[in-house]
Amino acid sequence: MANLTTLLTTLISANHILHYHSIVDAYGHVSVRHPDDGSHFIMSGNRAPALVSSPDDFVTYQVSNASAVEPDAPKGYIERYIHSEIYKRFDDVNCVVHAHAPDVLPYATSGVPLRPVFHLPGFLGTEVPVWDIETIYNETDKHDMLVRNERQGGSLAGMFVAPENQTADPATSAPNRRVVLMRKHGFTTWGPDIETAVFRAVFTATNARVQTDSALLRNAFSGMSGSGMNMDAWASTDGQDALYNNDFEPLTAEQAAAAQSSNDGTIDRPWGLWVAEVEANPLYKNNG
Template sequence: MSRNIAPATISSPDDLAEYWIANAEPLDPNSASDYTKRHIHSEIYKRHANINAVVHSHSDAVIPYTIMSVALRACYHMAGFLGAEGVLVYNITEYLEQGDLRDMLVRNEHLGSALARFFDDGNSVTLMCGHGFTTVGDSIQQAVLQAVYTQKNAAIQTAALTIGAPSASMAPRAALSSIQYLTKEEAQATADMTKWSSGRPWKLWTREVEASGLYVNSA
């Protein structure tokens, strides 16, 4: 994992640290355990042997759906993995124990373990109340793709809700019911499609990173 630095500033192996899955402690005993939320990753890997990549995000577009009763649902063909019923929301306050800091961060094993359970039954995305979301996949490419399309789906759904409620007098329920979300069958089929077609956007994104002056690779 990256050390406690902004991900976009990672430029060499020195910016990475290895941790034990069992307890999220660094392999190198002389290395600082400085990445606060490493238990998000370690507990998911510990519970789910089939998961090989975890992406955690603080997307502004998604956070409103973590703090409202409006569920984030798949509403376009690139986000079928979100499902037709609404994405689950992990509320950390329900799992805090005596002595835990109330700073909304997953700082220890029991908070990470509670989050990891949300990925049972093949769930690939979990919202985190007042925080962001976490998505998992069998590869880095899949997890990144889901992170990008989760954010895009949230923006599309918000735009649709805004269009569906042109005036304050319109009942919120009416605006919600006016959106045509993906059905269960459509969500499954499009999730499969997004997975097998992932090479196209992935090549574009990697090229954009290579062409950007922000990212440096000194490895």
């Protein structure tokens, strides 16, 4: 992990990049584990991510219960328990992103599974689970879909481990799932560092867009055959019919794993572009 000053500058950029790419709007948040004290994590106070501009905008929280370290800390995000419980459970997690990206939301509402449909989101693996907070509400919980306490955050954190990877001591389980959808709410992802978590958030949304467009295109195209479209004229003349007629399918397990391994070494490239994009936009100020 980088030193604190560098890390906070990067965290400001992460807030801006997530907004620039329509992952967060006024809502949604990114946090980082404290580089010098793993029992603390840092995230913006109650502020739209695009407007985070200075290290003074951040609040340091306890991983143990998501309370602010400083007693006079400004108001924070309600859903900081998403972050604290993931840090609590997984030592290897150093950054968490939670958002309600409109491109991803259809997969948290429709019952259609989200799967990687091209190589860059290979980190999605073979299953993106859907967590439903409604199933864990007790008599006193407010049914507003927000993750408001340790119990709810802990339940979400548990979804980052596939059932077959649960061990006798769940606290030692590594998170083998990178993204969890939250029914009627949004999604959460993590990374070993800020750059990886932001990469996963951005490409989760890109994948969702491409999957939706692919499904719509396929359905529209096949539906045209009964609406005056001459399908024979679209037949292949170059022997590609078998390829055109392929089933619409996500990456296989082998493709997803191999793609992730190849992509993991390249995250510096999009990160450099994304920082340059937000630095060139006067909306975003980084006084880190």
